[in-house]
Amino acid sequence: MALHEELTAAQRCLDDLARSVDRLAQQVGAGLEIRRVRSDTEHLKESLALLRDAAPRQAPAPLVEMVPVPEQPYDQGLWTDVDDEGLGASGRRAP
Secondary structure (H helix, E strand, C coil), X not given: CCHHHHHHHHHHHHHHHHHHHHHHHHHHCXXXXXXXXXXXXXXXXXXXXXXXXXXXXXXXXXXXXXXXXXXXXXXXXXXXXXXXXXXXXXCXXXX
């Protein structure tokens, strides 16, 4: 997986974690423990943002030049010195 995809997947996981922490806070209340978990989640988000900024940027893929294929049949003279691939040489028999 490419670095950008890994960072995006980590961001999605952190977003899910933040939503889960919010649901827990509603059930447990706003005690010291939940504030610490929420703070740790925010630190992870900040750390991931720093990592994303420090990650090398991917160079765009080089453009591939399109090669036109002619519609007319190829010159049969191009194939005089080759064997039929998979069929063996013409005029010879298999052992």
